Amino acid sequence: MNRKIGIVGENSIEYVKALLAVWRAGNCAVLLDWRLPAGQILDMLVLCGAEECYMDMRLKQDQFQGSSLKIHWMNVQNSSANVLSLKLYEDFFLPQSEEDALILFSSGTTGKSKGIVLSYRSIVLNSTAVAEYLQLEQNDCFYISKALSHSSTLVGELLVALRYRVRVILAPTIVPPRVALRTICEEQATILCVNPILLRLFAKTQERLQWDLPLRVIYTSGAVADRQLMLDARKVFGKIPVLDIYGLSEAGPRVSAQRIGSSDTPGSVGIPVQGVEVQVRSQQGGLCKPLEQGMIFVKTPSAMTRYLNNPSPCQAGWIYTGDIGYLHKDGELFVLGRADDIIVQGAHNLDPNGIETILKCCPEVEDCMVFGVEDSQYGHKAVCFYVATRDLEEELYLFARQKLADYEIPKEFQRVGQVPVTVTGKRSRALARAKYCG
Numbered sequence: 001m002n003r004k005i006g007i008v009g010e011n012s013i014e015y016v017k018a019l020l021a022v023w024r025a026g027n028c029a030v031l032l033d034w035r036l037p038a039g040q041i042l043d044m045l046v047l048c049g050a051e052e053c054y055m056d057m058r059l060k061q062d063q064f065q066g067s068s069l070k071i072h073w074m075n076v077q078n079s080s081a082n083v084l085s086l087k088l089y090e091d092f093f094l095p096q097s098e099e100d101a102l103i104l105f106s107s108g109t110t111g112k113s114k115g116i117v118l119s120y121r122s123i124v125l126n127s128t129a130v131a132e133y134l135q136l137e138q139n140d141c142f143y144i145s146k147a148l149s150h151s152s153t154l155v156g157e158l159l160v161a162l163r164y165r166v167r168v169i170l171a172p173t174i175v176p177p178r179v180a181l182r183t184i185c186e187e188q189a190t191i192l193c194v195n196p197i198l199l200r201l202f203a204k205t206q207e208r209l210q211w212d213l214p215l216r217v218i219y220t221s222g223a224v225a226d227r228q229l230m231l232d233a234r235k236v237f238g239k240i241p242v243l244d245i246y247g248l249s250e251a252g253p254r255v256s257a258q259r260i261g262s263s264d265t266p267g268s269v270g271i272p273v274q275g276v277e278v279q280v281r282s283q284q285g286g287l288c289k290p291l292e293q294g295m296i297f298v299k300t301p302s303a304m305t306r307y308l309n310n311p312s313p314c315q316a317g318w319i320y321t322g323d324i325g326y327l328h329k330d331g332e333l334f335v336l337g338r339a340d341d342i343i344v345q346g347a348h349n350l351d352p353n354g355i356e357t358i359l360k361c362c363p364e365v366e367d368c369m370v371f372g373v374e375d376s377q378y379g380h381k382a383v384c385f386y387v388a389t390r391d392l393e394e395e396l397y398l399f400a401r402q403k404l405a406d407y408e409i410p411k412e413f414q415r416v417g418q419v420p421v422t423v424t425g426k427r428s429r430a431l432a433r434a435k436y437c438g
Contacts, residue, residue, distance in 0.1 A: 002099045004048045006030040006069075008041055009056030011148050011170050013082050014074040016158070017091075018054035019148075024093045028100035028117075031149040035423040038063035045069060047115060047308055048103050081143075081171040081183045084161070092162045095120050100305065104151050104249050115308030116249045118151070126252040126302035127159045129273040133257045134160070134191065134217075141167040143189035145175055145198075151253040152221050156245075157193055177205035181213065188214045195222035195425060196229060200367075203236045213240060217260060221245045223427055224335055226357045227267035234266070244269045246335055250319055251276070252302025256333050268332040276300045279318070280327050290329040295339060296321045341429055343372030343382050348407045350382055352429070355408055362399040364388050369419040370410055371429040373436055384410035385432055391415055 005022050007029055009015050022029045030048045032041050034056060042064065045053060052070035064071060094101075101120040105113040134140075142161050146153040161168045169187045171180060181202065184192065192215050194202060199220045206213070218233070218240055225244050233242045241260050246269035247253035256278065258270035272278050277299040280288040288294040297318045324342070325335040337353040344350075352370035359368050368386040375381035386396060393413045400409040420431035 003027045004030050004050040004100075004103065006032060006041075006045045006048070006050045006053030006055075007149075008032045008053060008059065009034050009074055010058070010076065010079070010172050011144065012056070012074070012076045012172075013084070013088075013170065014076050015054075015056075015148055016084065016088055016170070018072070018074060020088065020091050020093070023095070023101070024091070026095045026097070026099060028103060030103045031154065032105065033147055033149045033423060034059060042067055042069070044105060044113070044115070079172055081169050081175075081187070083187065084168040084170060089162060089165055094124065094159075094163070096124070097121065098305075102151075102154065103308065104149065104154075106249060116151075117305045117308065118155075118249075118252060118302075119305050122252045122302045122304065123155050123159060124163075125275065126155050126254055126300075127163055129275060129302070130156045130160050130254050130257075131164055132274050133259055133270075135260065136160075136164055136166060137190070137216075139188075140191055140216075141169060141187065141189045142191045142193075143169045143171065143180070143184050143187070144193070145171040145173060145180060146193065146195065146222075147173050150222070151249040152245075152247060153193070155252065156221075156247075156254055157191075177201045178209065181205060181209065181211055184213060184215065185211055190214060190216045191219075192217075193219045193221065196220055196225040197223075197421070197425060197427070199225065199233055199242070200229060203233045207236045213237070215240050218242045219245050219257075221247065222425075224337055224353055226353065226360070228357055228360060230266040246270070246333065248298075248319075248321055250304045251298050251300050251321075252304065254302075255298050255300065255321075263330075263332050265328070265332055268328065268334050270333065271331045272333070275302070278327065278333055280325060288326065291326055293324060293326045293336065296323045296325050296333070296335065341371075343370075343380050345372070345375075345380050345382055345407065346378045350408055352382070355382070355384075355404065355410070358403045359384060359386070359396065359400065361403075362392070362396055364390070364392055365396065367419050369427060369429065369432050371432045371436075373433055375411075378411075381412075382408075382410040383412045383414065383432075383436055385414050385416045385419055385436075387418055388415060 054072045057073045102118045243258035245257040247255045256270045256272045258264040263270045279297045280294040282294045355370045366387040370384045372380040
């Protein structure tokens, strides 16, 4: 019987032990981010049909009292980075079946989170594809700091390491970049996977400290990494390749990846990984020509089994990603952003990602986010939140006048402490709209 068992907690050795125990018994691990509200965690566990859960003792225990859930409290020994022991690799066992292996929840940035079910077969196939493009070496070592409740971290890092017996440094999700880089040096980590926000922070720290890093590759995923960020990071890290990858939990998750020495054009997310096909289609459903923008569809043997309480959304094996982009003539994929992020302002369709890329080049702008809100005159209008140490509204407007078409210039600029992100660290235009509308 394939039972559903929750795991909620910070990255830790105890977390990995709990996961391996679930898999050894042929059950399904329901992975939930520990930063979610207690009520939401309980609702998700009920939705999955979970009757028990491994939970970090550092969470407020009284919030979970009174539920019928059987809780196994994980006594996390410390909150620093730890090396996975040899025994964990020896205890690792993954059933070869179509049974449910993982239930993960989407970030819910544009609505209610959806439960995504992946089979054992799906995650094995996807981790094999990841290992192929990583070109693993005998002395490799992952530095893992992204949450294990994310499909990219769980399948693309931890599962790859366990299957191919690659050394792992497992760090908490909240670590100052200088501490992380110092640990990378001390433990001789060679593979670092981060999201674009962390990449920017790591690059700024490395630019200041100039450490001799043992890394042989840095990968970024989880959100669109703009071309300028990739160029800046590559300049800072020098001989260490800084590459982009793309995926979504529904696809198992990895879809495409840049390779060391090839398919690494700044701004692209590389070429499809082993066994995966990508199409870009027009609104009418036809295939787009190279460089023509359209909707991204994916066909993969690692596709999810289903959404919870919902039949599989795949039609003829193809998954609509919800992203827009284009394919280069050499097969490289470029992801421009979410289709529902497009701002229809008057008679123009505005791409907020492209506008953000330009505005981030304005002196003193540390970060920015462009999003659309309803407007009586334009239907929708573009608004820009920006991060800076002082008010730059006038400078930003003049800068935009020089770099953007008149209709692309945001109608409003507002300085904020930081751009809105979800509890899992993803930039969220939905949260920005909510903050703006108050």
